[in-house]
Amino acid sequence: MLFTDSLFIFGLILLFLLYFLIPQKYRWMLLLAASIAFYAYSGWTNLLYIAATAVSTFFITRKIEKMAGAAKDEVSAHKSEWSRDEKKAFKERAKKKRRRWLTLLLIFNFGMLAVIKYGAFTMQNVNSIIGWFGEHGTLPVPNFLLPMGISFYLFQTMGYAIDVYREKYPCEKNFGRLALFVSFFPQLIQGPISRYDDLAKGLYAGNGFDAERVQLGVQRILWGYFKKVALADRILPAVTLLISDPEQYQGMYALLGMLYYTLQLYADFTGGIDITIGIGQVLGIPIAENFQRPFFSKNITEYWRRWHITLGTWFKDYLFYPISVAQPMLKLSKWSREKLGKNIGKYLPVYVSTIVVWFVTGLWHGAAWNFIVWGLMNAVIILISERCTPLYSRFHKKFAWSNTHAYDGFQAIRTTLMMGCLRMFDCYRDVPLTFKMFGTMFYKWNVHVFWDGSLMQLKLTAADYGVLLAGTVILFIASLLGRKGSVRKRIWDRSRVLSCCMTVTLLLIVLIFGAYGIGYDSSQFIYNQF
Amino acid sequence: MANKKVLFSGLAMVLTAGVLLAAYQRLVQPKYMSDVVEGNLIADYYNSGKDHDVLFIGDCECYENFSPVKLWEQYGISSYIRGSAQQLIWQSYYLLEDTLRYEKPKVVVFNVLSMKYGEPQNEAYNRMSIEGMKWSGAKINNIKASMTEEESALSYVFPVLRYHSRWSELTADDFRYYFGAEPNFFSGYYLRADAKAAENVPNPTPLTDYAFSDTCWDYLGKMMQLCAENHIQLVLVKAPSLYPFWYDEWDQQITDYASKYHLPYLNFLNEDKLEATGIDFETDTYDGGLHLNVYGAEKLADWFGGYLTEKFDLQDRSHEPQLQAEWNDICARYHAEVDRQLQNLEQYGNVKGEA
Amino acid sequence: MNKKLLAAAVCSAALLTMLCGCGADNNSSTAPASSESSAAESSAAEESAAESSEEASSEAESSEESAAEQTAETAQITFDYVLNGTTIVVGEEAAPVLEALGEAESVFEAPSCAFTGVSYYYTYGGVQVVTYPDEHDQSLNRLYEVDLVDDTAATNEGIKVGDTYDDLLAKYGTPDQETPAYAMYQTEGKAVRFFLEGENIKQIVYTIVM
Structure with a gap:
């Protein structure tokens, strides 16, 4: 399911309504149900992969924590008997044992990822090597359908397991709650990759309705849709065209392709993250930022x-x-x-x-x-x-x-x-x-392409260019203003009415200037393949 | 107190957004007044008096080949052509269902060309055939049956989702006709007073399969049943359009069907019918034989009116005051339109009056 | 010790794959934004791989052979009619072909309902060339069909209206599809159909196949 599917949007509105109507203690369960439903939409068999990750992580992290506790107890019990070196050696051995369990968990899960995502790539290259020696490389090349979000949820969950091993925080003892952490639906499409201790603060809290938080969250969601639907989806046909025919589109066309892709990737990716963080904000779940005005970076390290x-x-x-x-x-x-x-x-x-x-x-x-x-x-x-x-x-x-x-x-x-x-x-x-x-x-x-009308042959009309230009300027100004802090928050603090007007305006802009519907190819988020 | 305020603000925002979107939707919905006028056909029905003895349903062969004004003036038959561009058979069925919510004609005339289309064809034609309908179960079923793969039902409920990007294509018409279209038809008839003789009509290309789809047979059956339940006489016709080709193999299937279910079927392409109606493809068509102009349509209506009156005992209702008032207006506009088009033809060489 | 061996093995494998893979042509040339279809692509590939493996296992060898023969035969038939030196490829843009063919003896215009796009029939002697408006750009006309309606024109293989069914088999081989009413030879996106009246060909049609 995509963020731009009408089913998703309806589901989200329904979720928001239900979330605030049901008692607090059930709210995280509602989120879990929603996440399972969201994931199942992409195929019931895919649920098996994410379930395997959740189950293996749950049991092994509990095991590791138990082992750590047992080791501590053992050391305490022999506090007076053992020398310092003996205690150290014992702790090392105990840690090694825990590390083995962690390694098992990591190999199992990353192994799953390796096979599914990289199996074909590996076998193709192996076949190439065989081909070097004159033989025909005909080892079977597996072809797996990538479960949605596997690169995101897997990394997020393994990070949690490593943190538990490092004794950064206690493990989650409730399987349902861990399952929610693994599968929290807004993050499944393209992240961000959250840390358990950050996410858990709000994920299970079942925070109630708060007008400011909900309003700002909705605005963030709409802002994300604006970027995604009005800008990224609009420039997509041009990007596809420029890249699909490298023989024809060279020189300045390649430059245009690069620039258009830059805008498209930025709008698409940050837009999707805005929607994710906005959903979190409405639900009272703080989600980590994934972008900080990247194009203001002065060098690659800062980028x-x-x-x-x-x-x-x-x-x-x-x-x-x-x-x-x-x-x-x-x-x-x-x-x-x-x-x-x-x-x-x-x-x-x-x-x-x-x-x-x-x-x-x-x-x-x-x-x-x-x-x-x-x-x-x-x-x-x-x-x-x-x-x-x-x-x-x-x-x-x-x-x-x-x-x-x-x-x-x-x-x-x-x-x-x-x-x-x-x-x-x-x-x-x-x-x-x-x-x-x-x-x-x-x-x-071929610099003439900039002024001889070639720009109009790239599946973009003058109106499209107008919207893209205006949109880029708006993004730039918003980023400039955002350096001093959340623009939405400042508007809210200044005037509630103004804030409400902004919400309505954003909604209208998304619906009117969005490149969706007949005549537009609705695209998946670029990072959806991960 | 705070809760009430929040609820109020929320409602206010939703309402404001709704009103603004509705206003915007009205602006960007195509007005169909200049280029593709056929888009207004379906909605036009609701402005009529809804008292018709004869209802025509079908595609452009329906709304361009029969003159309801002639039927009225000659026979006192009140008729309406509920046609639209490339109207598919299920769309005809649901339009019939819709019409029956308002009135019960004595005769329904269905043009059988649409039997050749067993699947949804084209989004633009769907819009023109469906959007003008008032909301009803028939409209919902029509949408479900007609949607092509790329379409979504939601965009029929909120047309702004379909037309939202027209802000860059707005014309003067969109503002001029913001509050409604002006009548462009005459009891559903699309009038052309120009003439272009039919020549070089090509050889029909044979088909590999002449069988009509099950969907079409089903809907024809449903149409028949709906008419029977409402004591309406269904008449099948094939209008005298030379193209698209109407194959003998198709004609035979309809003939057999009509014979089986005792339905009248008139193929106006047959020699005897052409002779009887007096249609001359040199003078009576405006596009080389695809559709009749007003002269051809009147000839056809002239003959057909006599047939209907005789076969189905239709009464001359030209003395009824309410119908009189309605039809006087229609006829006046009709004749004025003929004059206007003839004038334009003389002055500009085209019926629209474009320089 | 074992761990070190394992690490060394992994590193060597990685190095080897790096060396051979650099510059390898990656199959997908689709735009990054449509790389979402990598998921769709792999599922489609998965399905067709499953299908074709089923078919291969269940079909007898002899039918495989004859299928190979068939493809070899139909590979020799031409599906692009050549008229007065101009090759007419159905599905392609009409304008260049029509220009090359010159003025037609007669032209029939067939606008669709509500005039969104026009089909044209051009007659050149016994040959009728039909165009249709492109789905996405109604002002662009594409070649839809070429009809040979009488015996003045023959196909590239020498078959014309009036020839017998046997003549056809001799020149074209076994049809891909046939009924008493027609015999059809097909390739990717195109077909040539021979409509029969009794034993004789009454019309030949080169056309697009969806």
């Missing part, structure tokens, strides 16, 4: 702190740091300091960890080489930027004009363009083709 934030922090907490402090990495660090000198040696582990994380990040986005190359290129640019930091500092110290707002603006535009170029891997889905199309931007100098 990745502002774009798809929860994915970045997940990889940082559960992949980057563990790798960085793992024994093999510490050994590598020692070895490289000895063999390659202090300078390189100090940084090698960080670089290796970074590359690994970005390799996996690329892979997370899709089971194809273009995603992996995209991830690795991000890593390379980040590492180069990192190395050049002293250079940049000197640059900024030397030239005063490099500390002005104008220069900030230049940096933001530069970063946006650079990320757009990287995103071309996502467009063309083929590594050599992407490089080729990127190259055509420089040698195929």
Whole structure:
């Protein structure tokens, strides 16, 4: 089911009404029922996958917590008998045992993901290798239908399991409540990837109706629909056209495709997240922000702190740091300091960890080489930027004009363009083709397309361009205003009537300027495939 | 107190949004006054006196080939053509159901060309045949039966969902006719006074399968039953349109069906009928043989009126005051329209009066 | 020790797959936004894979062979009629073909109800070329059909109106579909139909097949 299905919208309105009418203690159960229904709509068999994750996580985290408790008790019981070293050794052994259970859980769940999402990709490549040796690579290539949201809910749940192992918080003892955490429906389509301790604050609270919260939540939902339906869906046919025929659409067309895709991805993804967070807000469930004005970033490192934030922090907490402090990495660090000198040696582990994380990040986005190359290129640019930091500092110290707002603006535009170029891997889905199309931007100098009417041949009318332009300006202004805090909140505080007017206005804008219905192809959110 | 305030604000917002959307919806709904006027046919019925002895249902072969004014002036027969562009047989059935909520004619005349369409065809034609209907069970069933895959029932309940993007295509008509269309038809008849002789009518391309679909037979049966229940005489006709092709194999199936159920079936393409009606495809068609112009339509009505009067004992009702008042108006507009179109033809070479 | 071996194996495998995969042509060239169809694609692929495996297992070898023969035969039949040197491909845009054919002897206009789009019939001797308005752009005409209505025109394979059914079989082979009224040969999106009156061909139609 999509956010833009009329069934979803009706269901959501019904859910909101029921949620506030039923007694508080049943509210989380209603959410669980809604989440199951939402998921089942995509196919009953898909429920088995998410159930497997929920069940395995529930039992194993409880086991781990019990084992930790038992170990503590054991140590307490022998407090006076055991020496410090003995206690340490015992704790290490107990932790190892718990780690094995965690590893089992991770292998089971990530294994499921690996097979379903990456099985075909792996077998295709294996067949290619076999082909090298002259044989025909005819190993079977599996073809699984990807259960909706598996990349999101799986990461979210495994994060919870790792946190329980790390004894960050006690595990959830109620299976229903854990199931809700795993399957909370607004997050299933495209995240964000929440942390249990954050989400649990509101998820089970069954918060009651609050006019301000509900109004602001509804406004956020409508704002998300505006971005998604009026902007992303509107520019989609142009993006599809430009990318579908690389032979015809080169040079400036490739640039246009890149820019249009940038707008489309931003509007689509942030719009969907707005809807998700807005739903949470109405229900009194705070959900983590996933975007923070990413196109205001001055460099790539900052960009990745502002774009798809929860994915970045997940990889940082559960992949980057563990790798960085793992024994093999510490050994590598020692070895490289000895063999390659202090300078390189100090940084090698960080670089290796970074590359690994970005390799996996690329892979997370899709089971194809273009995603992996995209991830690795991000890593390379980040590492180069990192190395050049002293250079940049000197640059900024030397030239005063490099500390002005104008220069900030230049940096933001530069970063946006650079990320757009990287995103071309996502467009063309083929590594050599992407490089080729990127190259055509420089040698195929067909700038006339900007003024000879070619822009009107891209399935966009003058009216469409008008809406897109106005929409982009509105987004920009909203982002500028948003730097000081929530715009909706400020309007509410100023005047309730004005706030109500804004809600009605947003609704009208979505319905009137939305690119939906006959004549528009309703698209799924781009991140729906995850 | 706070709760009441919240409830009130909520209701106020919903109402405001509703009113504004309704107003916007009216603006963007096509007015069908300039280009595709046929879109107003279905709604036009509700402005009529709803006292008709003969009801025609069917597609453009219905509303362009029979002149109700001629039927009235010659025979005192009050008739209405509840036709629309590419009206499908189930749409005809549900329109009949709808009409029966208002009146009970003595005769229903159905043009059988739509037997060739067993499945929903085209969203635009669906809109024109359905949107003008007033809400009823018949309209709901009509929507369900007619929707193509890309359509949604919700967009029929709230047409703003279908037409919302027309803000960039608004014309002067959308404002001029905001509060309603002006009558463009004459008891459901679409008038053309120009002539274009039928020539080079192509050879019909044979089909691999001449069988009508089960859906169509079902609805024909339902139509027959509905008429029988209401003591209405159903008459099947094939209007004298040279295209789309009406194959002999199709004609035979209808003939057999009519014979089986004792229904009159008149194929006006047959030589004897053409001779009897006097239709001349040199002068009596405005588009090369696809549809008759007003002269052809009057000839056909002339003959058909006599047939109906004789066969079904229809009375001359031209002396009834209420009908008189209604039909005087229709006839006056009709003749004025003929004059206007002829004038335009002379001045501009087209009936619309476009330079 | 075991863990290290496992790690090494995984790394080597990853490295190998990286080396061979780089530059591999990824099958999907659809736009990213329609990558939602990757889910639909994989389900469609799954279904058709299941179907075709069922069919393959249940069909006898001989029918497989004859199917192969059939495809070989029909692969030699042409489905694009050539008129006065101009190849007419049904489904394609009409304008270039009509320009190449020159002025027709007669033209019949057939507007659809309410004039949303017009079909045209162009007559060139014994050949009738029919166009239809494109579904998404009513002003664009596409070629719908070519009818050979008399014996002045023959198909590319030499069959014309008046020839017998046996003549047809000799030149075209076994039809893909036939009844006493017609014999049809089909390919992707197109077909050529031979309508019969008794034993003789009365009309030949090149047409689009949905």
